């Protein structure tokens with residue numbers, strides 16, 4: 321029997337249906353998001369930056385500037401990845417006046433598909449559904465000064481060259497980009513998970529590889545999955561987690577600013593940081609998987625999404641739970 325099959329049979333991990341009232345059941349996906357090209361996490365043309373304390377320990381009390389990925393810059397791409405899959409299996413459509421029409425970020429959110437029910441929606445006065453997927457802003461481990469680079473870009477004429485009527489344009493403007501191998505620890509939480517909902521949210525985390533401003537195609541980000549924890553409460557914040565990882569890297573003399581951090585160093589520091597912080601949480605853990613043991617589970621999920629029929633089965637089950645919820649409690653009741 322596969323590990324997923326074993327987990328699925330445990331009532332302490334999954335609910336049979338999406339409940340209306342919070343049941344105090346949480347599954348936390350602990351991620352390390354690593355940039356693999358030059359994403360833009362920005363508002364109004366400048367990268368999002370905030371000054372915070374460097375580490376958690378007293379000897380690292382100095383403040384530094386860190387890059388920030390706001391909540392929506394994390395969830396929107398993951399939602400869109402999921403919606404693309406729902407669309408390709410015919411569960412939602414963009415075509416007008418179909419029973420399963422669902423248009424993202426519009427008054428035509430359908431209020432009953434897995435995306436609407438799990439990730440939520442708000443349509444003015446005509447209804448809202450609270451997101452069951454929670455994520456907070458995440459922060460770069462390294463300071464802003466060591467994590468970005470300004471590139472000048474050339475403004476091309478419409479026909480795609482720098483030259484028009486014999487005059488060559490010089491470069492215009494400069495834009496700050498996040499550099500590759502910058503790390504953002506991030507915890508994504510699903511409340512009151514069903515088995516299919518768990519697979520859907522986890523699938524979106526594993527299948528999304530592009531974040532940040534959509535007009536660029538340079539926003540590659542890899543989500544390292546470090547831990548999955550089922551518990552009866554919320555756990556520590558991304559900022560606290562980032563500060564503890566910073567402490568660990570400095571202690572191990574692996575923190576450096578002239579060169580990118582080593583991905584393996586960061587993963588190991590993040591795993592020990594997780595263990596340190598989770599033991600401080602007044603939360604009952606129903607189950608917990610950490611890398612490298614977690615890899616078996618991760619591979620099983622990847623196997624499902626590599627197979628069209630298994631994917632279809634998961635999405636159909638997911639859709640049934642969403643429709644049932646919408647009928648019972650949703651705006652469509």
Ligand SMILES: [Zn+2]
Nearest residue numbers: 422430433436
């Ligand atoms: Zn929908």
